[in-house]
Amino acid sequence: MTDQLQEEPKTGATPARPSVDQQRKARRSQKAAKRTSDSAPATKPDAEKAAPEKPRKAPASDPADLSPAQQRRRSRYTRPRSFISRWGVALGLVIGLAGGLFYAWSINPQQEFDTAPWQLREEDRQQYLVAVMLSHPYRNDLAETLQRLIELRFPNDDPLQLVADVACDLARTGYVNSSSGLRAIRQMMMFYQTQGKSGCADSLIPMGDEDAPDVVQVVLATPTLPPPASKTPTLPAPATPIPAETTAVVIPTPIVTTSTFTIVDGPRSFCSSEAQGVIEVRVQDFEGEGLPGQPVRVRWDGGESLFFTGLKPERGPSYADFEMEEGRSYIVDMPGLADPSRTPMLAEACFTETGEQSITSYRVVFRSN
């Protein structure tokens, strides 16, 4: 390199940039010099230590002589090494984030609280909607009612049509078996009909003008066939005129009560080791006589069971029973014939008079009005 530097003035040409090979050689010599200086005994004078470093500083004194890539490479090797591995941190962040989310969403998710109505299951949302509809006549605030309907987040975008659809669904179920359910559906029908909507409930449930009486056709007389001809002569008939035809009279009658049967006794609880958690139902006519074949329904959270009286003749024609599950609460009614029992029947543990553990049983008596 010294020879080259000495030769340059002779040629008189512009000093040429060192080639890449020359630079590499220079760097190698610098490193070798550094190693030599590092391995030298510490007793060497400072001047001797500094001497080999001169060639190292030469390339750094003129960085413009290096290409940008060379400068980058050079700075990369000369700058102090970071204590943090960028790749390590990035990899750790990704894995940690994924693991944290998996733990927070799947393994140990946040306990359910602050549940909003839209998060309810379909049936409960429908019941919530019914409540909104029932309160509407009292509040008479259409905007608020619509807002509450929208907040339920049913798939239907139109809240008014939503009411019609839910009314349709409920009208197809046993919800209409009770007068309160029927009234609720009519309330919904009134709501959406006034808003110009329609649904299948319109055809399933007549709106019913409550002021207009029902018309019941009562046939007062039945036609009597003439007696067969007999061999013995009959006396001439008296001159009493016989009506030529029967008449049908239409008598308007007021609306009658909704329930045919009512609970006259019970539900009365008792504790017996023989009957554990049993609902004993009896259905009687208005004179107290047992009626077989009458439908009785027991409902609980998430289910219902329909059974009939008289299927256990040894207990009488009016008798039917149902076995409860411990811990559940039940109500009993006669679908379409009697309103449900007011108090729920809870199948809870009890002790008999003899001290035996059993499950509470109930007796209910329905009687015709």
Add this chain to the structure above:
Amino acid sequence: MTRFLASLLGGLILGGLLGLYLGWVQFPVEYVDSSARDLAERYKDDYTVMIAEGYLSDGDSQGALERLRLLEVENAPAYVQEITERYITNSRSPEDIYALVALSEALGRLTPIMQPFRNIVVPEITPTEGAP
């Protein structure tokens, strides 16, 4: 290698904490198909008030009791009484209180604190045509 492992560990801790924050606080799991029993208290209150308002409209206390069963409370009359007294104590909307007091009274839970709010005439229940 030590430098890489230390950085990886640091990243894991940071990422894990970030994931927990996002999963528990920022974007927690949203449950659906829940039971009405799990409703937030304010929505349970709203539901009860709506049922009470429905009772004021139709006078059907039995129906109201039936609908309150949705909340799966053990003692519905006591529950209505508790909400009514809380509404009165917290000076909530008088309209809501009137309705709740009327329903409480219908369920046999009229207490002295409710007396000033019971000047509401509840319509008599009318038989529904077509009901079985």
